[in-house]
Amino acid sequence: MTPRPFRLALTSLKRDWRSGELGLIAVAVVIAVTSLTSVGFFTDRIRKATERQATELLAADLVLESHSPIPDSLRRRARVDGLETTATLHFNSVVVHGDALQMAEAKAVEAGYPERGRLRTAPELFGRESATGDIPQPGTAWAAPRLLQSLGIHVGDRIGLGKIQLTVTRVLTYEPDRGGDLFNIAPRLLLNLADVPATGLILPGSRIRYSLLLAGSAAKIAAFRREFEQESHDNIRIEGIRDARPELKRALDRSEQFLGLAALVSIALAGLAVAMAAQRYARRHFDHCAIMRCLGAEQALITRIYVYQLCLLALASSLAGCGLGYLAQQGLAALAAGMAGGPLPPPSLTPLASGVIAGLVTVLGFALPQLWRLRHVSPLRVLRRELTPVPAGGAVTVALAVVALALLTPWQSGHTGLTAWVFAGILATLVLLALGARLLIRTINSLRFRTGGALRFGLANIARRAGLSTAQILGIGLGAMVMLLLTLVRTDLLDTWRGRLPPDAPNYFLINIQPSQVDALRDFLHQRAGVGTVLHPMVRGRLTDINGKAVDPDSYEGRARHLAARDFNLSWARTLQADNRIVAGKWWDGGDNGATRFSVEQGIADTLHLKLGDTLTFTVAGRKVSGRIANLRFVDWDSFNVNFFVIANPGTLEGFPTTYISSFHLSESQKPLLTDLIRRFPSVTVIDVDAILTQVRHIMDQVTRAIEFVFGFTALAGIVVLIAALQTTHDERSREAAVLSALGASRRQILGGLSAEFACLGLLTGILAAFAATAVEALLSHYVFRMDVTVDPLVWLIAPLVCTAVIVAAGLLGTRSVLRTPPLTVLRRI
């Protein structure tokens, strides 16, 4: 009968579990899988929520759009297919109140609008807004704040639209499918679809956009879309959620990537702990394997028993990790409440599979090289105990670990570069730490002859076990480095990030300021609100030529096409704005001899393929202005300050029709000032970005908390690394203590020696960890966060002190049982 390795593995697993030998590996795997699955579950929920949000951005699940009426047959079919439908109609028209005229974007809607998301309105200008399920009744309209401001009207006033008069009953503050650019579109007027025929504005040749909004289950929507796309509807455009808001998706992808990388760091640390624990486990199983070999176990059987055992352990620990990960993501979701604009949908079960695979890969990748040694245990060891198999090859161990980590980065698709950098970073840190550790060990070894007593004993121990000491310093040092990044450096980074949006970040923009109003407005804001504002001149111009070649919007794709087709807001400035940074070329110093120079924002330069030295020609008020690009600028768009894509040098654009723009911060109690401001400067338009600002701050806070939460697992993994690293030399240290005790050393002397050894180890680790943390932080702030961060010099004091204290405490705690047990018992046990 053949041996049954699986059953043997199961029995062996039970026995080893009982004896506590596998506990550390299991704990490390549980932490790694918990970290990975909590991030997996969480990002899955965020992704679902984003999709739901995207439907709000369309106000539907699917939208059909056309410049001619959408056939009733399509609407009927959608209804038959079980979809909700509602029609809307868009057109631009002048709205009249007394002598005042204003171009508005009118949208006529019927009951049921919006299918997804909700409208928000306020009872008066700058009043408290609330969500509503209503639409304007026939004969009434809801107007955007800018329309009320520009016409100088209030809620309750009557306005003219075509041939009819409508009463403004509410201020429209939000519509889910608004989109577009705050500064460049006409203000919205929302009216009832039933009023449209009477306006007399729907004439042949009028530019009207008809939309049919559809909503229903994903399957029904997909079926309708499939059927629609198979037919020929040349003049009807279809837009679904996957076509909406790509920039939101990109932002979420990026946060997913960062959270994923944070999880990867905990997996790498957990892997390190697994490798160290497995090394000790293997050493303690040499005798076991020798006896099994002696009793007739073949090499293949030994391998299979341990591989099955590892897989079973990994499976059980991974399942436990998945369970904990599910619970942990609930916490994560609670921390990030509101980040996705409402309660998060429940997660799918996909992360469970990746969690189990990750657990298996971590264990096999990090523990297998150590356990592979067991197949090479000689049966002769039963007679000659000194026979030990050769240690696992360093290159093989590292290669397997790297392969394991590479397999564990499913999010790397499309971000291969970043993942490769992370790996390179981890490897470089390991190599540098190893070299540093070796150098320090050599240094302290030469110092040991100048010391005496316990210190000498401790130093001698570290030097004698140079290999194991290096491994310990590496393990603990890497863990400590991550912890340092978490505690000291993370605070620096996150504070700097949040500092970009200080509490007094501008929450209001003023546009359409006439040159004659500049001084008076500045004085008004200074005297009434106590704010000193900068007013930036603004001239509108269209980019018509690049290097003498006419710009054809159709030759560009996507965003570039949009930019090429619209007017730019141009400005001029003598000095560089504080939140801008030159990334190429030079800011002008007045030595241009009257030649026109442009400063272009880096992002738009990339989009339109513009280079330093290119000649741009703008058409401003019918005249052409040409000049070379003198420099490219980095603009921090998150700052909420006024910024421009293109700035000219002084003396170039003066004389063209100019308005001014400004931004400033008003506290909640100062808001009533705005009414006075509008009364005093009726042509100036106020744009309220307070709500957006609050939302952005909210998201920043939540992302910060989510990152801290995920890094909590990294900290736990770091602790496991510490325990595993100390355990690698525990047996040897116990035996030495027992021998010393048998030779008559007092408990105090043994403790002194051990303390000295742990203290030196801690000091070396602390110094290296501080060095590594400072270097990694500098790289992160420069290349990832693009911020100037000064690392707290306290790192250099705190890291060695804390590492020494923790390692001495943990080390002595681990060895204390040895000191209490009679030496013979210890020697017999080991």
Added chain:
Amino acid sequence: MQSEQLVKQVDGPGGRLTILNDINLALHAGESLAVLGVSGSGKSTLLGLLAGLDVASSGRVLLDGQDLGRLDEDGRARLRSRRVGFVFQTFQLLPGLTALENVMLPLELAGGADPAGEAEARLRDVGLADRMQHYPGQLSGGEQQRVAIARAFAGGPKILFADEPTGNLDQKTAGQIIELIFRLNRERGTTLILVTHDPEIARHCDRTVTLAGGEIVES
């Protein structure tokens, strides 16, 4: 069991060292042989070679008709699993396993039908029916060696190797253990090779060879 011109040499810092030289032995089924000698005479090395735990530098060992030198490591392991039992001076029990589990181990490795049942029977044979669930650390030296003997006879080996089986025991217990080994050996008709430095124990065997400096000086 037969050995022909068996030589074992190792390379050390002072050059090549001959541990065993020209060992010729032949042992029939059911026979018992004592290998006597002082420490360092090569007794344990000889046992390792005869049991297929180690490979000779030259010469050959035939065990149950099979040339051990022609088998690879796994082949020798398979042979041990089916035909060989061991008793060691240091017992070599696995500390994490109970007495019963220790005895079950070779049966499980050989894929036996009822490892637990047979292991229980073997433990009863050695008088440890009430100690089955004890761990080695909870047993006396004599009891641990009994467990080792139960393990050695589990699976019905054809040949039993005993390396100083009483070396770690007091005189009284040693006597009981020797008595047990020889009783079971007789009952099962096992071939026995017993390594010892004690001529008293050697007298229990059918034949004795004495090793000195790696060579047989008396047989």
